[in-house]
Amino acid sequence: MKKSAIFFLSLVSTFVFSQKIWTLQECVNYAIENNLQVIQNSYNKKLQDNSLQIAKRQYLPSVSANINNNASFGQGRDIFGNTNRNDNFSNGANVSADILLFNNGRLEKNIRKTQFEVEATQYDIEKIKNDISLQIAQQYLSILLNREVTRISESALQNAEKLYQRAKITTEVGTTAQTILAEAEAALAREKLNVKTAEINTERSLFSLAMLLQLPDYKNFDIQNVDVDNKIDAPLYSAAQIIDKAYENQPQIKAAESRIKSAEAQTEITETGFWPTISANAGVGTSYFNSLVTNNAGRDINGNPIKESSFFKQYKDNFGQQLGLSANIPIFNKGITKLNIEQSKINEEIARTSLQLQKQDVLQTVQKAQFDATSNYESYITSTEVEKSSKLALDFAEKSYNAGRTTIYDLNNARNNYANAQGSVAQAKYNYLFSLKLLNFYAGIPLSL
Incomplete structure (x- = not known):
């Protein structure tokens, strides 16, 4: 009976997921609630919460009864x-x-130390959620990119199909050579391959996103299409404007700061070993x-x-x-208390170094995002210019071919150049969009499309 119920619930879950078209925000929310890494660290948070309750209850008297x-x-x-x-x-x-x-405030100091550890654990969870959100956003944009590349390939396939049908007719009536038909047929085959490759890449991106979400059924998973404006603006923020804000709101920085305070409180706890109880x-x-x-x-x-x-x-x-x-x-304990204090102070320095490492990592990430955003924006501008030139060249090539003044090879070359230019524009656009979203994210702006 139990196995039947589990099987039924699995079927219902699969049906629900197969009917759903996911938005970016729904993907992010689902991952945050169901990701195993988030769940595992939530248990660590609960352990720290219990440790805090234990520390607070040390103020209460211990009562025991004995019968012999x-x-x-x-x-x-x-x-x-x-x-x-x-x-x-x-x-x-x-x-x-x-x-x-x-005991010279040992209990109160232990409570403070445990509170800082609870804060650090909570910030660790927030860091994991942020990392998952960014991964999902990147993969979501990758799907949209591959779909746009698929549309470009399908448009090129339609043109290749028209050219093939025309070459077939003209060759049958004897106005063009057999080589024209052969080239048109080869071009059609190439475009079919390009479409299939683009479709496979789209499916692969969907599969990767479904794996990030840890869905039970990835085959029927689909996301909502988002119309991304081709008119994009230059980045609003620079790395210098963002970095101070990032230091304030990024959870990995806050977690490192809390661990410094925890290490300092541990030193104070250790120093109480010199005092009587x-x-x-x-x-x-x-x-x-x-x-x-x-x-x-x-x-x-x-x-x-x-x-x-x-x-x-x-x-x-x-x-x-x-x-x-x-x-x-305490009178003499072999100098162990003094050594413990030295170790606690070393742990303080380790915690401070960890904070500097986290700040350095955030700084490099923001700087890289700024560099990528600027580079991708320039690539986008250049790619759009190439796209316009390639489109103009294709128009001339089609007119020349129709007038019999150029060969089918020249026409196919012009079409390939135009398709490649369209793909470059799409690639630069989505790369820029992710870099911009990353910059905005570190500036404190939530992810959205």
Whole structure:
């Protein structure tokens, strides 16, 4: 029954995914909620949250209860040196509590340290979410690019089909040579290959995005088409304008800063090892004793039988309380506390170095995004100029071919040049778009299309 239910849910899930056309935001949201790496780090966050609760509860007293029962059998000597049978049963019960009164703020410092670790873990999760979002955005744009390349190839295929049909007619009536038909047929085959290659690349991009989303069914996965404006503007921001903002809002920077504070708090905790620890304790308890022998061992010094009190009467008569105050004063522990402090300070330097590494990584990423955005924008402008020139050259080649003043080879070459120019424009446009989105992302602007 259980297997049938799982199979049914799997079928329903597959059907739902196959009917859905995903937007970029839906892809990002789904990945953030279901990515295993995010889920795994969420458990780490829960562990840190529990550690924080444990640290806070150290302020509370520890209370424990103890009940013991003892029975002894055999010969034994009393205080007068007489050997007698000594069989007895004893019972005791007590409740005690102890609480820490002074440790130079160790508990409070430990709470602060754990809070910083909780913050760092949360920022780690945000960093993973950001990385996944950027990967999805890049793959989403790759799909759109491959679809545009497919449309360009399909347009070229239609033109090649028209040229082939015309060459076939003119060759059959004898106005053109057989080589013209052969070249037109070869050009048609090349364009079919280009279309198929573009379609495969599109499917491969869809597959890669489905794998990023960790979907159960990738074959029916599809995304929403987005019309990307061909009129794009130069980048609004420079790396110098973005970097300070990136240092403020990027989670990897914040996580490194929190770990510095955690390391500093750990040093303060370690330094409390030089201070005394004062604790207080209190308790209540009672006991019961019963001799199990009936011979002289059960008599007093005058030979009179000893009457054992009842269990509850002894518990009442033997009830007592105790209070205590203790101090643990460190005097010499082989210099271990001093070495631990040195290690804590080294960990502080490691944490500070990690922050500098994170800042350097963010700086290089932003600078690279700025360089890529500028380069891709220039490539786009140049590619559009080449596209216009190639389109003009193709128009002239078609007119010349129709007038019989040029060969089919020249026409096919002009068409290939125009198709390549269109592909270069699309490539530069989507590369620029991703670089721009990356810059905007580091500037604090959410991902969108």
